[in-house]
Structure formats: structure tokens, C-alpha cells
Amino acid sequence: MAAMTLATLLWGATFVAIRDTLHAVAPVDLVFGRFVASTLVFGAMLALRPRALGRAALAGGALAGLGAGGCYLFQAIGLTATSAGTSAFLTCTGTVLAAFFAWPLLGQRPSGVLVQGIALALAGSALLSAAPLGGAPGGFRLGAGELWTLLGATLYALQIVAVARFAADADPLALAGIQSLTVALLLLPFAHQAPAAFAALDPASWRRFAYLAVAGTIVAPLLQVLAQRVLPAGRVALLFALEPVFALLFALTLGGEKFGPRWWLGAALILGGVVRVEWRAARPSPAAPRPATS
Numbered sequence: 001m002a003a004m005t006l007a008t009l010l011w012g013a014t015f016v017a018i019r020d021t022l023h024a025v026a027p028v029d030l031v032f033g034r035f036v037a038s039t040l041v042f043g044a045m046l047a048l049r050p051r052a053l054g055r056a057a058l059a060g061g062a063l064a065g066l067g068a069g070g071c072y073l074f075q076a077i078g079l080t081a082t083s084a085g086t087s088a089f090l091t092c093t094g095t096v097l098a099a100f101f102a103w104p105l106l107g108q109r110p111s112g113v114l115v116q117g118i119a120l121a122l123a124g125s126a127l128l129s130a131a132p133l134g135g136a137p138g139g140f141r142l143g144a145g146e147l148w149t150l151l152g153a154t155l156y157a158l159q160i161v162a163v164a165r166f167a168a169d170a171d172p173l174a175l176a177g178i179q180s181l182t183v184a185l186l187l188l189p190f191a192h193q194a195p196a197a198f199a200a201l202d203p204a205s206w207r208r209f210a211y212l213a214v215a216g217t218i219v220a221p222l223l224q225v226l227a228q229r230v231l232p233a234g235r236v237a238l239l240f241a242l243e244p245v246f247a248l249l250f251a252l253t254l255g256g257e258k259f260g261p262r263w264w265l266g267a268a269l270i271l272g273g274v275v276r277v278e279w280r281a282a283r284p285s286p287a288a289p290r291p292a293t294s
Contacts, residue, residue, distance in 0.1 A: 001278060004227035004239045007220040012246025014216040015087055017208040019079050024205050025197045027076035030212075032191035033198055034072070035184040037213040038221075042177030052171035053178075060166025061178025067159030068221070069183035074152030081145025083251075090146055092125045092244045092270075094153020098160035099234035105161050110234045117277035118234075121241035124269030127262045157237065163225055164233040172225040179221060238277055241270050 021030060046052060079087050096118050102108040110118075166175060201209065228236055245267050 001227070001231065001235075001239065003223040004231065004236055005242060007223035007227065008240060008243040009246045010215040010220040010223075012243050013250045014212055015079070015247045016250050017212050017216075018076055019083075021205055021208045021212070022076065022080055024201055025209075026193060027080065028073060028187060028190045029194040029197045030209075031069070031072045031076050032184060032187040032194050033209065034213050034217045035069075035180050035187070038180040038217040039177065039184050041218055042173065042180055045173060046177050049171070049173070052174040054170065054174070056166045056170035057174035057178055060162060060170050061175045062182050063162035063166075064159045064175070065179040065182025066186065067155045067157075067162060068179055069186040071152040071156035071159065072183065073187065074148045074155070078145040078147075078149035078152065081143060082149065086146065087149050087247075089125045089244045090149040091153045091156070092241045093122060094150050095157050095160065095240040096121060096237045097154060098157035098164075098237035098240075101157055101161045102164060102233035102237075106164060106233060108164075108232050108234060113280045114234045114238065114277055117238050117273035118241075120273030120276070121238060121270045124266040124271075124273070125241065125244060127266035127269065160228070160233050160236055160240075163228045164236070167225050167228040170225075172222060172229070176218075176222045176225050180217065235277060235281065238274060242274060245270055 018030070025033070075087060075091065078090075082090075099110045099114060099118055103110065163175070198209075224236070227239075231239075248263060248267065
């Protein structure tokens with residue numbers, strides 16, 4: 001749980017960094033650059049451990065890469081037309097679908113407590129979305145930016161299921177590395193302007209990109225794989241609901257955005273849903289009754 005919580009914190013800070021970097025780099029080029037950088041780092045580490053590249057890592061990394069690539073790309077496109085906070089809320093709404101995708105695909109039926117926790121998290125997400133960051137008038141709307149974000153989040157729900165299927169049998173570093181390589185190869189035909197765009201970045205944009213590459217594209221995905229070696233897909237999906245809470249904190253403190261009073265209730269509902277499920281999971285199972293002795 002600690003690894004997944006840290007991953008959501010790191011990802012929560014990427015919403016503001018992506019928003020600000022998109023002023024200088026197109027969405028496809030930005031996502032492509034992130035995964036090229038992470039692939040180089042993972043490749044250097046895996047060069048010392050070539051035996052880590054087993055079948056589970058190759059298959060799981062490729063499938064997860066398809067889902068992650070679509071998520072990151074569509075999220076970046078969505079951020080050109082919506083706020084960082086709204087993007088985080090919609091990402092939360094989509095990723096919790098992993099708990100329900102895992103039922104037919106992995107046979108992991110969500111428990112009643114997990115469904116209740118997801119319902120609380122979605123209610124909190126809805127409240128946060130109804131009071132979008134930036135104080136835009138008119139409340140929440142489902143425009144092009146929001147639809148792109150939801151589509152990306154749904155693909156990431158499938159990525160969670162793919163990681164859940166292979167994480168226990170794969171080397172975490174290898175699975176995360178193959179995922180990065182898959183995303184980079186997927187976007188390669190569409191990133192013709194990437195070299196020129198990155199050559200023109202100013203120092204502040206390079207610092208934001210460094211965070212996106214290291215924290216958001218190397219460390220956080222690796223933490224997710226490590227967490228999913230022991231946590232079922234449904235609990236991981238719910239823990240992703242912490243991401244908008246962290247995103248709001250970073251958007252408030254670093255991004256200069258504003259939030260409405262509903263944020264407090266929305267954040268409390270999300271945290272309440274997560275705490276309820278994790279508290280129940282941490283409770284020891286009832287001891288089996290002892291057989292009677294004569």
C-alpha cells in the first residue's frame with residue numbers, strides 16, 4: 001500500500017508540470033520524450049540483468065504499455081482544453097473501472113466493502129469536478145478535453161489489469177522497462193517534431209520535464225508494479241483515487257490554481273473510501289474454530 005500511495009503522490013504532481021510544459025511541447029512529443037528518457041534509463045539498468053527479461057515481463061510490459069501509452073497521450077491532449085484539477089478528477093473516475101474489468105478478465109470479484117469505497121471515491125471525485133480548479137464559471141462540463149481524459153483513464157484501467165495479470169511472475173524492473181519501450185515505439189511515428197521542440201526548451205521547462213521523466217515515468221510506474229505484486233487490481237484502482245487529492249494540493253501550492261469549498265468534502269469522501277477499504281484489509285481474518293477434543 002505504501003508503494004502505491006507514494007506512486008499516486010508522484011503522479012499527482014505531474015498534472016501541473018504537464019500543463020505548464022504543454023505551452024512549449026505538443027502532447028505527443030512530450031509523452032514520447034518522457035518514455036524515450038525512461039526507456040534509456042531502464043535499458044541501462046536491465047543491461048546488467050539480462051536474465052530478467054522473461055516471458056511474463058515481455059507480455060505484461062507490452063500489454064501494459066499499450067494501455068499506458070494511450071492514457072498518457074490522451075491525458076496530455078485533454079490538458080490542452082481542461083484544468084489540471086479536472087483532469088485529475090476524471091482520471092480517478094476512469095481508473096476505478098479496473099476493479100470491475102478485473103472481475104471478468106482475472107476472476108477478481110470486487111467485495112462489497114471495495115464497491116462501497118469506490119462509490120465514496122467517485123462521489124468525492126464528482127464533488128471536486130463540480131467545483132473545477134481555476135474558478136471557471138458554469139461548473140463542470142464534458143467537453144473535448146474531458147472526453148479525451150476519460151478515454152485515457154479507461155485505457156489505464158486496462159493497464160492496471162494487465163499489470164495485475166503478470167506482476168507476480170515478472171521482474172518488476174523488466175516489466176516497467178518493456179512498458180516504457182512499448183509506449184515509445186507506439187508514439188514514434190507521430191513524434192516528428194519532438195527533437196526540435198525539446199531543443200527549444202528553456203531551463204524551467206527542462207526542470208519540469210526532468211520531473212515528468214524521472215518521478216512520473218520511471219519511479220511511479222515501478223512502484224505500481226511492485227505494489228501490484230501483492231495487491232489485487234481493485235484495491236490498486238481505489239488507491240489511484242488518491243491522485244486527485246495530491247494533484248489538488250500541488251495545483252494549489254505550486255500551480256497557482258484555486259478551488260471551491262466543495263473540495264474539502266470531496267477530498268474527505270475520497271480519503272474515507274480509501275481508509276475504509278484499507279482498514280478492513282488490514283484486519284486479521286477470523287481464526288478458524290478449533291476442532292473439538294475429547
